[in-house]
Amino acid sequence: MTKRIGLLGGTFNPIHNGHLQLAGFVRQQLQLDEMQLLPNHLPPHKEQPLVTSAHRLAMAQAAINDEPQLQINPIELNRDEPSYSVETLRRLRQQHPQDAIFFTMGMDSFINLSSWYQWQQLLNLCHLVVCQRPGDQMPEQGPEAQLWQQFGIANNQLQQLPLVGHIICLHNPLWPVSSTEIRQQLQCGEHANQWLPPAVAQYIADHQLYRQ
Numbered sequence: 001m002t003k004r005i006g007l008l009g010g011t012f013n014p015i016h017n018g019h020l021q022l023a024g025f026v027r028q029q030l031q032l033d034e035m036q037l038l039p040n041h042l043p044p045h046k047e048q049p050l051v052t053s054a055h056r057l058a059m060a061q062a063a064i065n066d067e068p069q070l071q072i073n074p075i076e077l078n079r080d081e082p083s084y085s086v087e088t089l090r091r092l093r094q095q096h097p098q099d100a101i102f103f104t105m106g107m108d109s110f111i112n113l114s115s116w117y118q119w120q121q122l123l124n125l126c127h128l129v130v131c132q133r134p135g136d137q138m139p140e141q142g143p144e145a146q147l148w149q150q151f152g153i154a155n156n157q158l159q160q161l162p163l164v165g166h167i168i169c170l171h172n173p174l175w176p177v178s179s180t181e182i183r184q185q186l187q188c189g190e191h192a193n194q195w196l197p198p199a200v201a202q203y204i205a206d207h208q209l210y211r212q
């Protein structure tokens, strides 16, 4: 029996309610059987976070304790090389040859997709699910626009999908939050509790993270 598996990769530095809302929305809209968070170890396009992968993983675990529909897949955490999504997807595809995989991202990620390692291979391995994020829109030209024109699928055609190969752009509510803003607030000595799951806010306080 084919399963529908959602993935949300991220640096989660720290994980915030925007990530949880995004994962929950996609899971519900696409009627996914599973939704896995994939914390990366060495983010390919970001400076290495000051906060360790172990702390980022622990915060993600704390965040989903009250979210039984979400799981964490640590597949990227044990590899000492950049967490290229195509490599992760190849490994997951081997583990799930008969399942549909939905790799989820915000629009800010999608508009830079053509800079990802071996990005042309991604749609051979999964579907891409793109969600709206404040400040970014579907491009009208360039490689990402062409990809969307070629592989985009309408939201009313999601019932009978193949296992890979389409881009699904969802019209989600906007969640105006980023890890960057949260880190900045914490550095200034403010709390960022509005957008942090309580267990994550507690973890940050207990371990005195993001103070410098």
Ligand SMILES: Nc1ncnc2c1ncn2[C@@H]1O[C@H](COP(=O)(O)OP(=O)(O)OP(=O)(O)O)[C@@H](O)[C@H]1O
Binding pocket: 009, 010, 011, 012, 013, 018, 019, 022, 104, 105, 106, 107, 108, 109, 131, 132, 133, 134, 175, 176, 177, 178, 179, 180, 181
């Ligand atoms: N508020 C949000 N709305 C929609 N998508 C989001 C939101 N926050 C994060 N995402 C998406 O979740 C994925 C992982 O995000 P990431 O862990 O880099 O968080 P971030 O808030 O973008 O971090 P930073 O501010 O440090 O860049 C990315 O695909 C990103 O686009």
Ligand SMILES: O=C(O)c1ccc[n+]([C@@H]2O[C@H](COP(=O)([O-])O)[C@@H](O)[C@H]2O)c1
Binding pocket: 008, 009, 010, 011, 012, 038, 040, 043, 044, 045, 046, 083, 084, 085, 086, 109, 115, 116, 117
């Ligand atoms: O594969 C790549 O080249 C690539 C480039 C940038 C980002 N990614 C992945 O996209 C996800 C979101 O990345 P980020 O940097 O916004 O946290 C995360 O799973 C990253 O590993 C992947």
